[in-house]
Amino acid sequence: MLKLIRFFAAASICVGLGMTHAFASSEKSVTLNLGGSFCEFYPNEITAALKKLPGVKSVDAQNKQKFVVVHFEDGKVTTDQMITALRGVKQEGMWHCDGSVK
Numbered sequence: 001m002l003k004l005i006r007f008f009a010a011a012s013i014c015v016g017l018g019m020t021h022a023f024a025s026s027e028k029s030v031t032l033n034l035g036g037s038f039c040e041f042y043p044n045e046i047t048a049a050l051k052k053l054p055g056v057k058s059v060d061a062q063n064k065q066k067f068v069v070v071h072f073e074d075g076k077v078t079t080d081q082m083i084t085a086l087r088g089v090k091q092e093g094m095w096h097c098d099g100s101v102k
Helices: 002-025 043-051 079-087
Strands: 027-037 056-060 067-073 095-101
Touching (some): 043 067, 043 079, 079 095
Antiparallel strands (some): 027 095, 056 067
């Protein structure tokens, strides 16, 4: 009986470690080039727009020149959705953002 308990305990640990790896591997990152007029001067607006997307975990736009790094859950958001969100960051007639995958 004790051997059976040890077996199930060891199996549970292995399954738990495998699941942790599976969850960690579903997180990805992408670097987006910034385009448009003066877009790089509005990192807070860029971050807010991207963080509104489901699956976006974090955005590193501070101290970057012409690009941002987005950490996201694979399968919950696409790079096309991220670029669309970037294009929505603008002030009519003053400045606007665009983006592409680096």
